[in-house]
Amino acid sequence: MPVAKPESCDSRVIAHIDMDCFYVQVEQRKQPQLRGLPTAVVQYNEWKGGALIAVSYEARKFGVKRSMRGEEAKEVCPQIHLVQVPVARGKADLNGYRNAGSEVMSILARRGRCERASIDEVYLDLTDAAETMLAEAPPQHLEAIDEEALKSHILGLNNEDGSDVKEIVRNWIHRCHADHRDKLLACGILIVAELRMQVLKETEFTCSAGIAHNKMLAKLASGMNKPAQQTVVPFSSVQGLLNSLPIRKMKQLGGKLGMSLQIDMGVNTVGDLLQFSEEKLQERYGLNTGTWLWNIARGINGEAVEGRLLPKSHGSGKTFPGPRALKTVSAVQHWLNQLCEELSERLCSDLEQNKRIAHTLTLHARAYKSSDSDSEKKFPSKSCPLRYGTAKIQEDAFNLFQAGLREYIGLYGVKSQGSHYSRWGITSLSVSASKIVPIPSGTCSIVKYFHWQSSSHFSSIQSAENLRMDATHLSPPGNESYSEVGLPEPKIHFPGEDSWIEDTTPGLGLQEQKINVWKDEDLSCSPSKKKVDGFTEDTSPLLLSGTQGCLEQNQNKQQREFSKDESRFKSEYREQKGTRLKNKGTSSILKFFKSCNPSGTSLSQEHDRTVQGTDAQLTNGAGFQSSCHNLAELNEVEVAKENGTSSHSYIRDQDEWRREAWSYNINEIDPSVIDELPMEIQDEIQAWLRPRKRPNNIVQRGINHD
DNA sequence: ACGGATCATACA
DNA sequence: TTGTATGAT
Numbered sequence: 001m002p003v004a005k006p007e008s009c010d011s012r013v014i015a016h017i018d019m020d021c022f023y024v025q026v027e028q029r030k031q032p033q034l035r036g037l038p039t040a041v042v043q044y045n046e047w048k049g050g051a052l053i054a055v056s057y058e059a060r061k062f063g064v065k066r067s068m069r070g071e072e073a074k075e076v077c078p079q080i081h082l083v084q085v086p087v088a089r090g091k092a093d094l095n096g097y098r099n100a101g102s103e104v105m106s107i108l109a110r111r112g113r114c115e116r117a118s119i120d121e122v123y124l125d126l127t128d129a130a131e132t133m134l135a136e137a138p139p140q141h142l143e144a145i146d147e148e149a150l151k152s153h154i155l156g157l158n159n160e161d162g163s164d165v166k167e168i169v170r171n172w173i174h175r176c177h178a179d180h181r182d183k184l185l186a187c188g189i190l191i192v193a194e195l196r197m198q199v200l201k202e203t204e205f206t207c208s209a210g211i212a213h214n215k216m217l218a219k220l221a222s223g224m225n226k227p228a229q230q231t232v233v234p235f236s237s238v239q240g241l242l243n244s245l246p247i248r249k250m251k252q253l254g255g256k257l258g259m260s261l262q263i264d265m266g267v268n269t270v271g272d273l274l275q276f277s278e279e280k281l282q283e284r285y286g287l288n289t290g291t292w293l294w295n296i297a298r299g300i301n302g303e304a305v306e307g308r309l310l311p312k313s314h315g316s317g318k319t320f321p322g323p324r325a326l327k328t329v330s331a332v333q334h335w336l337n338q339l340c341e342e343l344s345e346r347l348c349s350d351l352e353q354n355k356r357i358a359h360t361l362t363l364h365a366r367a368y369k370s371s372d373s374d375s376e377k378k379f380p381s382k383s384c385p386l387r388y389g390t391a392k393i394q395e396d397a398f399n400l401f402q403a404g405l406r407e408y409i410g411l412y413g414v415k416s417q418g419s420h421y422s423r424w425g426i427t428s429l430s431v432s433a434s435k436i437v438p439i440p441s442g443t444c445s446i447v448k449y450f451h452w453q454s455s456s457h458f459s460s461i462q463s464a465e466n467l468r469m470d471a472t473h474l475s476p477p478g479n480e481s482y483s484e485v486g487l488p489e490p491k492i493h494f495p496g497e498d499s500w501i502e503d504t505t506p507g508l509g510l511q512e513q514k515i516n517v518w519k520d521e522d523l524s525c526s527p528s529k530k531k532v533d534g535f536t537e538d539t540s541p542l543l544l545s546g547t548q549g550c551l552e553q554n555q556n557k558q559q560r561e562f563s564k565d566e567s568r569f570k571s572e573y574r575e576q577k578g579t580r581l582k583n584k585g586t587s588s589i590l591k592f593f594k595s596c597n598p599s600g601t602s603l604s605q606e607h608d609r610t611v612q613g614t615d616a617q618l619t620n621g622a623g624f625q626s627s628c629h630n631l632a633e634l635n636e637v638e639v640a641k642e643n644g645t646s647s648h649s650y651i652r653d654q655d656e657w658r659r660e661a662w663s664y665n666i667n668e669i670d671p672s673v674i675d676e677l678p679m680e681i682q683d684e685i686q687a688w689l690r691p692r693k694r695p696n697n698i699v700q701r702g703i704n705h706d
Numbered sequence: 707a708c709g710g711a712t713c714a715t716a717c718a
Numbered sequence: 719t720t721g722t723a724t725g726a727t
Binding site for chain 1: 720721723724726
Binding site: 047052067068085091288313320 | 710711713717
């Protein structure tokens with residue numbers, strides 16, 4: 001089986017930028033008097049002074065390490081300054097660090113394709129910039145080379161103590177009969193040095209960098225000389241570097257795989273891998289991993305730098321270690337509400353700033369069960385379509401939890417547990433939002449289309465909000481079938497609980513209790529206070545069940561594609577769910593049309609700005625929450641308003657249309673209806689029907705224009 | 707009975 | 719496709 005191998009003659013210029021003890025730097029910028037002092041950031045924790053998650057280099061000199069407790073750190077370094085991570089809603093709040101990371105990203109993205117690797121790490125593809133520099137202003141002819149560039153570390157160069165290192169570096173950069181690849185790296189040195197100085201100037205943060213011909217080597221190099229330095233890996237020194245490199249130092253080999261290589265194969269350094277054939281490695285570790293291993297032994301790594309400045313998912317979670325484990329459903333619900341609040345807030349920000357919508361909500365939990373034999377069973381994670389609005393997210397997350405818990409403790413014995421709750425405890429909870437896609441780009445021209453189709457008097461701001469809310473009902477790309485766990489189900493009764501909630505009203509299910517008790521706290525991002533009206537209430541089951549049609553249509557195909565186990569599991573699962581809604585359609589497309597506001601061209605302009613400027617995506621200004629509140633409520637308000645205004649008489653009566661809009665399956669839309677629309681809109685609708693095909697990276701396109 | 711909170715990706 | 723496992727920071 002010929003597996004495509006990456007080109008071995010790789011002349012790209014790749015940089016990996018790594019912020020130095022980033023959280024510490026963020027805190028030191030807030031409190032400049034801490035600069036230069038031994039400092040560490042600790043996560044709120046009463047227990048032993050909290051856990052260190054970032055340690056300044058001054059503190060490291062004293063032997064302070066990450067994963068030490070605050071108290072231990074004080075022992076080895078009594079003068080250390082411990083700064084606590086901000087706390088919001090009873091949990092660590094990392095938003096300050098996220099925003100600081102975005103500041104850096106928007107600077108680094110100026111010179112080439114840029115990939116967010118983590119909150120404080122970035123890959124850059126500087127190939128084009130380097131080639132351009134080589135053609136227009138080659139370093140050989142540069143009389144003055146920046147001091148920062150001269151401080152670079154060049155692997156394989158003769159730096160003995162006696163000689164002037166900077167002269168050697170200057171010489172290396174100036175060499176005119178160098179290999180083309182070395183010349184490109186020389187350009188990389190200059191560009192990265194400049195970028196790092198730019199970052200320092202604009203953010204006050206220092207960073208380290210690796211410059212090489214691929215991501216793997218760049219990443220390796222960025223960690224070799226910290227802090228605030230850069231390291232280059234010329235092609236000629238690759239093999240020498242790898243030959244003596246401990247296998248676990250390589251990214252992806254720090255865990256079980258690396259350990260297996262060491263134990264099972266006797267591979268201690270990356271160079272040791274060279275003795276195995278590709279086939280041998282594939283036989284042991286699979287085609288993909290085997291080939292990957294064979295390549296990295298040779299310093300080959302063809303992975304592209306993805307042009308992605310934004311995270312692909314958002315999560316909010318908390319652990320409840322040992323004695324703090326959650327033992328009642330009400331306690332779980334309380335914390336779920338906190339986590340969902342934060343998640344919802346971040347989703348709103350993402351929507352506002354980046355015009356992106358998340359489509360899947362997932363709940364993760366860890367649990368122990370001391371009582372019975374199967375205490376080691378994993379708590380299953382569950383997901384469902386994501387509906388915007390804090391209260392909806394909270395409700396859905398709680399349902400996911402209940403579904404998971406039911407599986408976890410066993411499907412039958414729930415009631416029979418009797419008066420005392422079963423001995424489970426939740427040690428970790430998290431909710432996350434994924435499948436985040438940009439709002440359909442077609443929106444703009446469709447808005448324009450309705451601009452002359454009808455008249456309306458909504459303000460452009462209202463229209464923009466409305467548009468976004470409606471867009472949340474669009475099906476995610478390639479995601480016509482969802483699991484049904486989000487459907488309303490008979491509540492589980494958990495007897496004998498001493499509830500978190502003091503004034504529990506007898507006779508109300510947990511669901512209702514939650515709403516009664518917690519609703520008033522929920523003022524931040526979107527309202528949970530108002531009881532959903534008939535319309536909104538309908539949308540959730542419809543959105544879910546509407547997918548059922550597609551699911552059944554594709555049943556045969558899926559049967560073939562899924563393994564026996566999976567398909568058996570699925571049918572069992574479906575049975576267990578018992579009665580369910582059927583036959584509705586999801587097509588929010590028509591509602592989308594209807595509520596699009598003609599005067600919303602401002603949105604299109606705003607969107608264009610976002611596409612072009614990376615700054616627009618990444619700047620988390622102070623006012624970023626200003627228009628973020630009450631999205632869900634706004635939706636309801638708009639709907640109510642529309643009932644009275646009956647603007648465009650496109651088809652029939654508004655109410656009737658709305659009802660029918662939701663009963664359409666997206667596959668059942670009469671093609672002739674689409675045919676009557678302008679060509680450009682037809683194209684866009686087609687793109688919606690197959691969103692997977694649509695290039696989803698506005699970031700990339702924006703950068704290419706630079 | 708924890709390094710904690712987030713992310714990404716490969717696999718089945 | 720969803721859910722799990724692994725890995726990194």
